[in-house]
Amino acid sequence: MDLKxxxxxxxxxxxxxxxxxxxxxxxxxxxxxxxxxxxxxLFFAALMTLVHLLYWRVLVEGGGSKRLLGLVKEKLGxxxxxxxxAVFLGGLILALxxxxxxxxxxxxxLIPGLDFSLGLIIFWLxxxxxxLWSLRRIVGxxxxxxxxxxxxxxxxxxxxxxxxxxRIVPAFNAENLFLPYGVILFxxxxxxxxxxxxxxxxxxxxxxxxxxxxxxxxxxxFGAALAYLFFVVAILSGAAEVTSDTVSGLSxxxxxxxxxxxxxxxxxxxxxxxxxxxxxKNLITKDLRWPRGLARGVILFLPxxxxxxxxxxxxxxxxxxxxxxxxxxxxxxxVVGAKVIQARGLKKWGLYLISLVFLVxxxxxxxxxxxx
Numbered sequence: 001m002d003l004k005x006x007x008x009x010x011x012x013x014x015x016x017x018x019x020x021x022x023x024x025x026x027x028x029x030x031x032x033x034x035x036x037x038x039x040x041x042l043f044f045a046a047l048m049t050l051v052h053l054l055y056w057r058v059l060v061e062g063g064g065s066k067r068l069l070g071l072v073k074e075k076l077g078x079x080x081x082x083x084x085x086a087v088f089l090g091g092l093i094l095a096l097x098x099x100x101x102x103x104x105x106x107x108x109x110l111i112p113g114l115d116f117s118l119g120l121i122i123f124w125l126x127x128x129x130x131x132l133w134s135l136r137r138i139v140g141x142x143x144x145x146x147x148x149x150x151x152x153x154x155x156x157x158x159x160x161x162x163x164x165x166x167r168i169v170p171a172f173n174a175e176n177l178f179l180p181y182g183v184i185l186f187x188x189x190x191x192x193x194x195x196x197x198x199x200x201x202x203x204x205x206x207x208x209x210x211x212x213x214x215x216x217x218x219x220x221x222f223g224a225a226l227a228y229l230f231f232v233v234a235i236l237s238g239a240a241e242v243t244s245d246t247v248s249g250l251s252x253x254x255x256x257x258x259x260x261x262x263x264x265x266x267x268x269x270x271x272x273x274x275x276x277x278x279x280x281k282n283l284i285t286k287d288l289r290w291p292r293g294l295a296r297g298v299i300l301f302l303p304x305x306x307x308x309x310x311x312x313x314x315x316x317x318x319x320x321x322x323x324x325x326x327x328x329x330x331x332x333x334x335v336v337g338a339k340v341i342q343a344r345g346l347k348k349w350g351l352y353l354i355s356l357v358f359l360v361x362x363x364x365x366x367x368x369x370x371x372x
Contacts, residue, residue, distance in 0.1 A: 006215075006216050006219070007219075009197050009200075009216055009220070010216050010217070010219040010220040010223065011143075011220065012143060012193050012196065012197060012220070013052070013190050013193045013194075013197075013216075013217055013219075013220025013221060013224075014146065014219075014220040014221075014223045014224050014227075015143040015145070015146025015147065015150075015193075016143075016146065016190045016192060016193035017146075017187075017188060017189070017190035017193070017220065017221060017224040018146045018149045018150060018153075018224050018227060018228075019145070019146070019149060019186075019187070019272060020098055020099060020102055020149075020186075020268075020269065020272065020318070021183060021184075021186040021187030021188075021318055021322065022149065022153065022187060022227075022228055022231055022246075023102060023245050023246040023247060023314070024183045024186070024187075024244060024245065024246070024314065024315050024318045024319075025037075025183060025184070025187060025228055025231065025232050025246075026231070026232050026235040026236060026239070026242050026246050027242055027243060027244045027245075027246070027315060028176075028179050028180045028183045028184075028315075029169070029180065029232055029236075030167070030169050030236065030242045031173065031176045031179055032172075032173050032176040032177070032179045032180050033169065033170040033171050033172040033173045033176075034169045034170075034171060035171040035172050036171075036172050036173065036176075036177070036180065037180050037184075037232075038229070040180040040181070040184045041184060041188075041225045041228065041229065042225070044184050044185065044188050045188060045218075045221050045222050045224075045225040046218075047354065047357065048188050048189070048190065048191075048221050048330075049214060049217050049218040049221050049222070050214075050354070051191065051330055051333055051334060051337075051354065052190070052191055052193075052194050052217045052221070053213060053214045053217055054333065054334065054337040054341075054351070055068075055191055055194050055333055055337060056194055056197075056198065056213055056217070057337070057340075057341055058071065058336065058337050058340045058341065059194070059195070059198045060198075061340055061341060062340060067195060068084070068329075068332065068333065068336065069081065069084055069085060069088065069287065071336045071340065072084045072332055072336055075335075075336050075339045075340065076332075076335065076336065076339075080332075084328075084329075084332050085283065085287055085288070087325050087328045087329060087332070088283060088325075088329065089280065089283050089284070090325055091321050091324075091325030091326060091329065092276050092279055092280045092283070093280065093298070093302055093303060093306075094306075094311075094317055094320060094321045094325065095276055095321055096273065096276055096277065096280075096299075096303040097303045097306050097307060097311055097317050098314060098317045098318050098321060099127070099269050099272060099273045099276070100120060100123060100124055100127070100303055100304065100307060101120070101245070101307065101312065101313075101314045101317065102245060102247070102265070102269060102314060103119075103120070103123030103124075103127065103265075103266065103269045103273075104116050104117075104119040104120035104123055105119075105245055105247040105248055105314075106123075106247060106261075106262045106265035106266050106269065107119035107120075107122060107123055107262065107266065108248075108262075109247060109250075109258045109259060109261055109262030109265070110259055110262030110263060110266065111262075112255070120304075120307065121304075123266070123269075124303075124304050126270070127269070127270055127273040127274070127277075128277070128299060128300045128303075128304075129300075130274065131274065131277040131278065131281070131296070131299050131300070132296050132299075132300060144271045145267075145268050145269075145271035145272040145275075148264050148265075148267045148268035148271065149268045150227065151264050152261060152264050152265060152268060153227050153228075153230060153231045155257075155260065155261060155264065156231060156234045156235065156238075156261070157230045157231065157233075157234040159234070159238065159253070159257060160234040160235075160237045160238035161234075167236045167237070167242065169236060178361075178364060178368070179319075181319075181322070181323050181361050181364075181365065182318065182319035182320065182321070182322035182323025182324070182327075182361075182365055183315070183318050183319055183322055183323075184322070185322035185323060185326050185327055185330075185361075186318045186319075186321055186322030186323075186326060187224075187228060187322070188221060188224065188225065189322070189326045189329075189330070190220070190221060190224070191329070191330070191333060193220070194217075235249075238252075239252070240252035244313070244314060244315035245314040245315070247261075247265070277299045280295070280298065280299055281295045281296070281299060284298060319365065320365065323361060323362060323364075323365030323368075324362045324365045324366055327358040327359070327361045327362040327365070328358065328359075328362050330358045331355050331358040331359050331362065334351055334352075334354050334355040334358065335351075335355050337351065338351040338352065338355075
């Protein structure tokens with residue numbers, strides 16, 4: 001495989017992975033400790049790479065005829081299928097909630113003195129209304145969103161360079177041992193990039209060089225983790241306060257810089273919001289077979305309603321999406337993968353152990369956020 005192809009596909013994984021979760025990372029690493037936070041980043045970057053490679057093999061083995069939801073239905077039954085559908089749909093809707101909350105904060109940067117609630121309504125209308133019409137999937141929207149997010153990371157890092165006194169952060173805080181789990185899963189999840197990469201080989205041999213493919217996938221995922229590391233170090237070095245959404249803690253920045261950040265942030269969120277909204281519409285109309293009007297109503301009103309019903313913590317929403325919904329998505333990926341490749345012996349037990357990491361984490365997050 002030529003270098004151009006390698007970097008193109010690794011770049012797609014990178015761009016799909018880099019997203020709004022980066023803004024919750026400085027806070028959780030500051031609270032949990034830098035050793036624990038960076039260990040989480042390294043561990044899950046490696047784990048995600050393995051699962052993405054597994055999903056690639058699943059698509060190759062099956063000829064790409066069925067994707068994750070279809071494979072869950074075939075391999076695990078209708079009950080598991082409807083559970084997986086609820087996991088996908090719930091995760092996507094809550095992701096929109098997280099983007100709306102962050103969008104309101106970015107508008108406050110762009111328009112000083114703007115009330116957060118008003119900013120939230122403005123961003124909600126700008127992001128949601130285009131989805132009511134027959135807006136087709138924007139080609140490369142996720143990539144464009146990743147580029148805007150990368151520009152934000154570069155702006156923040158270069159603004160604080162050369163790094164001055166970095167805020168004192170504990171190495172390890174046992175009280176917040178599981179705090180980074182959901183946030184880092186949210187930040188590093190990128191399995192949806194595997195399907196378009198596979199589709200680009202339609203009509204051609206996909207090859208079975210899984211070690212080379214693993215290097216490529218790892219390049220994209222570890223590249224995202226490295227970008228996050230730069231971002232976290234810059235925030236810990238220069239932000240006036242390390243807040244749960246990062247954005248509200250940049251009160252010491254010059255106005256022009258804050259407004260540039262706000263503009264880039266709005267672009268990044270919009271180009272990520274629209275593909276998620278279209279994915280929700282497809283799930284509702286094609287999998288659930290509900291009317292299009294109902295799908296549009298869910299996209300337009302449910303996320304904003306959840307916010308006004310009390311779901312106002314960006315960190316809480318990101319942790320819930322990552323720790324429960326994305327963890328369960330990866331759980332289904334691993335379990336289905338084990339069945340498709342007919343894993344035996346140590347490989348089978350290794351995959352089940354990986355699936356337990358996601359399942360146990362999801363159960364803990366439900367306990368922490370819902371039952372505790």
